Amino acid sequence: MTRALVLTGPGEAEVQEVEPPVAAPGEVVVDVERAGVCGTDVELFTGHMSYLSTGRSRYPLRPGHEWCGRVTAAGEGVDPAWLGRRVTGDTMLGCGHCARCRAGRHHVCAELAEIGISRGRPGALAEQVALPVTALHRLPDTVDPALGALVEPGGNALRAVRGAALDPGERLLVLGTGTIGLLAALFARAQGVEVHLMGRDDEGLRLAADLGFTGAWTRASLPALPWHAVIDASNAPGLPALALDLVEPAGRLVYIGLARSPSTLDTRDLVLKDVTAVGILGGSAGLAGAIAAYADGSVDARPLVAATVGLADTAGVLAGRRPGGAGPKIHIDPRR
Template sequence: MKAFVVHGPGEAGVAEVAEPEPGVGEVVVEVERAGVCGTDVEFFTGEMEYLAEGHARYPMRLGHEWCGTVVRAGEGVHPAWVGRRAVGDTMLGCGRCRRCRGGRQHTCADREEVGIRGGRAGALAERVAVPVTSLHELPSGLDGPLGALVEPGGNAVRAARAAAGERVLVLGPGTIGLLTALFTRAAGAEVHLVGTTPASLEFARSLGFPATAGLPEPPFDAVVDATNDPASPARALELVEPGGRLVCIGLAGTPSRLDARSLVFKDVTAVGILSASPGLADAVEAYARGDVDPRPLVAATVGLDGVAAVLAGERPPGALAGPKILVDPHRG
């Protein structure tokens, strides 16, 4: 089958690889759509910390945001799964440790991450093998783009839930920031966005959000940092109301520093969001109900042969204004 393979920093392309074989408790999924994420970009450039830490190594098959149809079932999997459309959890814990037993497999020290960590092949391919326990079945009304946006949506659900309050500020109008804003608005909050580029701010305004390069008038009961700016968490702490909530879902390439005295004196609750795992089911339900429609975020859909250019920062010809690029692995 065809898959997108990264061989080293800036070295990637479509390759013929062996068909995946489902292990015990696994299924093979025909990938319908996959998303390109900032994490994928970091592996393409070589900047991803997992490479330095030894959690990942080249060659890599990326792709952790996906949906598709189960086409094969391995030993121990009920055959009724074959033919079902599903999305899958990225985080695959060991299943034995205290964290996994407590329902926090996404924090397991020995976890694999689909398309990211531990050599687990990702979904930028025609087919992918994953544990059946990682699957969430998709309702019939959820199309490919919605399915591929469940994983980032799960992250955003958790950030929106953590950002409780009547008035919320989101720093960073990228995919995760916009999804967080959509889920937070759906929960009834007044949401403002702050960004740096005119195009991203204009797009956020097209979704009905107040969005500026400067700071809107406070107060803010919660501030969400959805940027990759190492100075942003400290700025968010400065902006949030005393007794409010600071939510960190963005990751910078270098350490972010903030003054813990401000955290204490302002009586602020700080929350970190690592993964979509605890939010996947809620994202599926919200999309199915129509509470949140993330499809306007999709700028273009490319084939596997277009992924390298996207990772290198190029916009596909004819791309719309949204920040998200999807991949159809079966597109010629």
């Protein structure tokens, strides 16, 4: 048997002894070194995740999609060279056969399964996880477990920065100072972009300042500068419209945050300002780039991790008990 966190109903989670995963044909089993707790995991725990109402996700559910570990078993058809390698993996598992998958857009496959989120695919808040070998990404030795478990959110953030399509020296405003907002700021800065962030209050901006961002503002203090692109990495329903109001004409908007209630904006402003708006779902196309940036040291995301705790502490974290420092991310070491 192996241990895994199981969500049994809204607000109910416990560590259970479960049958260990088996490496099916084309799949591997990974011993998990580190896993991150994401806002999606919290929504699955509280019952607020929309997938629960549509039936795409259902209890009992085993969450966890930000992770790294070591391959310990390989199924039929898998190159045995994967055994023993440190890896992370893509959350998004497409069917592999449809036109979207064949075009490299498996993250929007109509039959998409998401590890630890949807269609019953067990996640990595566990001692072991199984997944297709095609979803694996090898981790260099310079990417430690903390960085390895930040690859998935890093891939999302890097895709947002690519969506902003800025040249070095141009100015980016990031709305939100959670994990994705701070990661986007780090990746953009590494590319020579002038980065500013807007948070809710001075306390929320403290980590941004500690990371060396001098342009860290609240809405009240935000200067009237030309913002060549704006990334909305918040969960506030009013900020998508604010992003459109703030961005320069002919600039770019990137929407990666999701609010619980609908956001509205005036598309007349979008047209009359000749603004390009980009939506980002998933980190699939950004995972390799995130690994490369972590490996070469151009982005160090480890200060975002407030604490690393054991699997038995995960339910408390999901319920809002946050140990450690000021970082937005809590990591789980399932071996504890």
